[in-house]
Amino acid sequence: MTTRVAIVGAGRWGPNLARNFHDLERSELRWVIDRDDARQALVRERYPGIQTGPSAEAAFEDPEVDAVVIATPTVTHYDLVAAALEAGKHVLVEKPITADSARGAELVALAKERGRVLMVGHVFLFNGAIRYVKRTLDAGELGRTFYIAMTRTNFGPIRMDVNASWDLATHDISITNYWLDAVPLTVSATGGSWINRPVQDAVFVTMRYPNDLLVQLHASWLHPRKARNIEIVGERRMLMFDDLNSAAPIRLCDNQVTSDTVSPAWVDTLDSFRASIHQGEVSTPEVSSGEPLKNECDAFLDAVEAGDLEPPSSGAFGVDVVRVLEAIDRSMAEGGAEQTVGAQNVGAK
Ligand SMILES: NC(=O)c1ccc[n+]([C@@H]2O[C@H](COP(=O)([O-])OP(=O)(O)OC[C@H]3O[C@@H](n4cnc5c(N)ncnc54)[C@H](O)[C@@H]3O)[C@@H](O)[C@H]2O)c1
Numbered sequence: 549m550t551t552r553v554a555i556v557g558a559g560r561w562g563p564n565l566a567r568n569f570h571d572l573e574r575s576e577l578r579w580v581i582d583r584d585d586a587r588q589a590l591v592r593e594r595y596p597g598i599q600t601g602p603s604a605e606a607a608f609e610d611p612e613v614d615a616v617v618i619a620t621p622t623v624t625h626y627d628l629v630a631a632a633l634e635a636g637k638h639v640l641v642e643k644p645i646t647a648d649s650a651r652g653a654e655l656v657a658l659a660k661e662r663g664r665v666l667m668v669g670h671v672f673l674f675n676g677a678i679r680y681v682k683r684t685l686d687a688g689e690l691g692r693t694f695y696i697a698m699t700r701t702n703f704g705p706i707r708m709d710v711n712a713s714w715d716l717a718t719h720d721i722s723i724t725n726y727w728l729d730a731v732p733l734t735v736s737a738t739g740g741s742w743i744n745r746p747v748q749d750a751v752f753v754t755m756r757y758p759n760d761l762l763v764q765l766h767a768s769w770l771h772p773r774k775a776r777n778i779e780i781v782g783e784r785r786m787l788m789f790d791d792l793n794s795a796a797p798i799r800l801c802d803n804q805v806t807s808d809t810v811s812p813a814w815v816d817t818l819d820s821f822r823a824s825i826h827q828g829e830v831s832t833p834e835v836s837s838g839e840p841l842k843n844e845c846d847a848f849l850d851a852v853e854a855g856d857l858e859p860p861s862s863g864a865f866g867v868d869v870v871r872v873l874e875a876i877d878r879s880m881a882e883g884g885a886e887q888t889v890g891a892q893n894v895g896a897k
Pocket of ligand 1: 620
């Protein structure tokens with residue numbers, strides 16, 4: 549079976565999707581739509597013979613298109629996804645699914661009603677290292693998870709349509725919801741807007757998941773250092789993930805507190821200070837490499853071929869991520885006050 553694909557949006561990210569759906573043997577790239585003529589010209593140069601145009605309608609009306617991939621700015625997602633589903637197409641939409649969770653839920657209902665696949669491009673769910681960590685957590689190898697610290701910083705690109713939370717923290721929220729098969733109960737957040745008020749350039753978020761599990765997250769596009777780090781502190785072991793270290797993205801540390809007895813009243817030697825912790829071997833497990841976006845495109849094609857209406861990174865999973873983003877915005881608007889998320893806890897495969 550060959551799935552015939554139209555891509556809407558050929559800005560910064562769309563070309564990566566176009567390359568994958570063009571190169572995969574079981575899909576055929578038929579259309580690339582972008583309202584900007586110059587982007588269309590670049591597409592024709594790269595892929596002679598592929599149809600281009602400024603309006604998504606042409607591709608939605610084409611009976612020879614089975615699936616549509618939306619890679620336009622977030623504020624445009626709702627209208628484009630709804631129109632594609634109404635036209636009977638399967639949809640892969642870039643993250644976040646919509647700028648509003650209620651409208652995201654409408655899209656989930658519409659996809660179900662039409663019997664079409666609706667998947668969201670939470671690409672980290674298809675990252676070999678992130679999947680390895682999921683298996684490690686599910687197997688209980690770290691013991692109880694106490695907390696997770698996440699850093700996603702960069703200098704640029706600076707966005708005006710969404711804040712750093714919607715643009716960057718989306719990834720981290722999708723990762724923790726996926727790892728923990730849960731959504732945060734509450735969030736509190738602060739953020740700063742310096743470049744394009746009122747869009748926050750940096751956010752500092754605390755999320756409380758069930759079982760007293762804390763996640764601390766810093767996301768910023770206004771930062772001198774590019775960092776993509778996650779540390780997981782477990783009762784029996786600790787894990788470090790560095791997405792910029794492609795050779796060895798994961799380090800497992802055999803670290804644990806070996807005694808919780810109260811320290812003696814007077815401790816004045818380094819040895820006694822260290823007595824209650826064990827700092828053991830650090831191992832770097834092999835994880836499957838391969839381009840996460842290719843895995844994501846493959847998973848979408850799997851779902852289309854199988855008619856699987858609950859694919860990994862489903863529309864419902866994407867809506868829960870948006871509910872967290874909305875709670876972060878509410879908290880920032882209220883000076884960091886803790887907010888209930890009220891999400892649905894839909895797991896991702
Ligand atoms: N998964 C990831 O790692 C990742 C990375 C970057 C961007 N993204 C997501 O991809 C989406 C696009 O981001 P980007 O950085 O490519 O944005 P961009 O602004 O660089 O590109 C968007 C393109 O869409 C076109 N466009 C906008 N509205 C349109 C419409 N109604 N019809 C046709 N064309 C239209 C614009 O002309 C532009 O070329 C966003 O949802 C973003 O969050 C995901």
